[in-house]
Amino acid sequence: MNRRAMRAILGIALLAGIGSAANAQQVLINGGGATFPNPIYSKWFDEYHKKFASIQINYQSQGSSFGIQQIIAGTVDFGASDAPMSDAQMTEFKTKRGSGILHFPTVMGGNVPIYNVPGVPQQLNFTGDALAGIFLGKITKWSDPELTKSNPGVKLPDASIVVVHRSDGSGTSYVWTDYLSKVSKEWETKVGRGNSVNWPVGLGGKGSEGVTGQVKQQPNSIGYVEVIYAQQNKLTYGKVKNLAGNFVDGSLQGVTAAAAGSNKEIPDDFRVSITNAPGKDSYPISTFTWLLIPEKITDPAKKKAIKDFVVWALKDGQNLCEPLSFARLPKAVVDKEVKAIAKIQ
Amino acid sequence: MAASSSTAIDAPPGGWAHSFVKRLRAGDEIAYLLTFICAASVVAITALLVWELYINSYEARVKFGWSFLWTTTWDPVNGQFGALPFVYGTLVTSGLAMLIGIPLGVGAAIFLAELAPPRISSALTFLIELLAAVPSVIFGLLGIFILVPALRTAEPALRAVLGWTPLFQGAFYGVSLFSAGVVLAVMIIPFIISISREVILAVPGDQREGALALGATRWETTWDVVVPFARKGIAGSIFLALARSLGETMAVTMVVGNETKIHASLFAPGYSIAAVLANEFVEATGPLHLSALTELGLVLFALTIVINGAARILVASTSGKGMS
């Protein structure tokens, strides 16, 4: 009995291992990172797999910091982040992995303030000072004058504001704190910008998913996520006052206008912040999001698959963004990127 | 034969070498070697684990020294790390779990071991021991969708009764140290019950009979005679449950609020060592952050070792006989 049992176990193990081993043609790519673009990325990788059944791109949204750290460690084939890597991180990559790292913008999105205030179904207006005050913990009630003055005619309750931020290292946090640093000197000195900061107040949610979940379940709360999370979960999100003084929301027009209005030349390495962009229709908390791809990929099959995917993402993939409320990349950026793909050796 | 020295070992017939080969062929030596290696591997793995924890926390240990344990800042941007918020949260949530779990657990153990009719006792014990097998992520699932909303509705009542203490003041968001404590309590109760019950059952019958013969009621026998007899074992079960709750990750991180600050109120969100490790480990920005997290792991490891050790000693000292 023992012998037979052993043989059976070995047989199952072998079958499980070998029988399900990748057949020679299959290309398996693993990536991880930003939760901000996860809705569009998961759609892209699903569509791409439908198109090319032998290519499987497994993406796990664990936050931008995860993407950056794991691509530096080399445990994933590509990373994804809404915060560009810092110079120090890029040097670290070079030291550890022996080649450079490239940033490829994929889509643009709006980082919006989502909130759940019972009795207030309408879209609220937030000034930069209001948002900074709330996240600093200085504005504690929804009925605060800073909020009521931007929202005449709206009955804001006298309830305490529950702040929700990210508990994990997040590019969305980077974009949010980057914006707050630009509009509030106090925020810049007290807290600063980063993927993980020392939040003065608030609960932590893991990933954009976690923040949305918290806000959805917690009355009188406010958080920040990419606009699609708000829309998919029927949460109200607010308009934010831009540099020109208009209240704009994080929809496609606002984000596209921000990219256009951001007169900065898109640098060759594509690392640029477009928060608080000039322009009357610009949404002030817009951002690019990037794929982080090493300059040198040793596996030829993976290299080809990744390069082909980026080409697809920049062309056909862009057609899938807008239904998910992500803005297409500006043409100038796409052209520049297509040329940059050649850098992947 | 009989005249040979009593201290020398007689060579087996055929000599030592022959005996060795015979045992080898019989598989004795191999059996011994194989099993020895497996047993030794546990020691090797544990040593490696401790080594990894120690080595990888080097940077943080060197930079912060012992003050790591009582610093409250956790600031990845500026490279300032302190363990206190997490140690506080771990101790508070586990403490609350003990506060709720001990009376319920010991009470139930007493009922099952002493007061209940045997058939009911075995059936209920069976059910309760199954509770110990429920995976932690399922407790987290129930915590998010049942407990937290329930606590939100119960909060005004709680506040009315206990709101005068600083422990129950401030805003309540559902996810909090309190919620984590309650979830942990439910998770550890089966352990307390199961072990305490065994220990109480092991108290010799003559102790009970003596008390009853003197005219004590069932309860008096139990409380004044049996339980004191078993108290070390019960304490051991409590320590074991404590050790388990200190290391509990998933259920806690799903309901504790994940905030790296210390608040006096139980209604406030908090953090625990295990929860912050789960959230931040794979994305730690930079070697200092990573080594600070590893140092937290080392602290947790040390805590659980000490408490587990105390537990084992207590339970062992009451297994069978129970004299204090």
Place this chain on the structure above:
Amino acid sequence: MNNWNKLRRKSINAIMLTLTGLCTLFAAGTLVYILGYLFVHGAGSLNWSFFTQLPRPVGESGGGMANAIIGSAKLLLLAACIGVPIGFMGGVYLAEFGGTTFSFVVRYVTDLLNGVPSIVMGIFAYTLIVLPRRPGFSTFAGGVALGVMMIPIAIRSSEEFLRGVPLSLREGAMALGASKSKAIWTVVVPAAKAGLVTGIMLNLARVAGETAPLLFTSFGNQFWSPGWKQPTAALPEMIFKYAVAPYDDWHQQAWSAGFVLLTLVLAVNVIARMILAKRGPAAR
């Protein structure tokens, strides 16, 4: 006076009986409540697609957890291949060759390892297998983490059941001329069979629900995971991911997965206990 005292003591007796009975009811009732709740919310939406389909992209409804179920099965298989042999052999050592200081050290260290929180095990596997990319995020890494968690319990429970075999059996075998090792494998181990098997079952059930170590090792995968060197989805990891997300559809699937996981774990526990109870003292 005497009557009053008696009444007081009798009523305390009754009150405490009730109170402790309520504590018990609470504890036992919690399990019933959990099972019932999961059944109501999870079983209802369990359909064929849950077991056969892959997850859909974020925000789209439908799909299932077929890859997570297979992933968990593979992880447990690997964990068993690591934990069971080492644990069993270690248990044999302690039971048959024990009594030395080394055995004492092994027992102490085993208890130590058993007390290590599972998240620390995950970190351990991450540092040893994932970071050096040997082979990185993979079923292998997850299986090793779970397997190492199985070892201490396997050792202790094997030792206990082997020790439970009466000395007379061992002595009888050796009196008939069997070498020590032959006595162990042909007589002692089969005698402890029921206990050993149930020990393995309970151990596997415990490890099947572990999520924390998987966060750092098996990583997750929305597709099928071939072989052992690729990341894989797993049931507990999917439950966690779906539970903390905002999508109602995902919540529904989390309930279903939770129900499936709990049913499997409890079924194994119940069967194991029934086997042990049936065999009675002879098995121990």
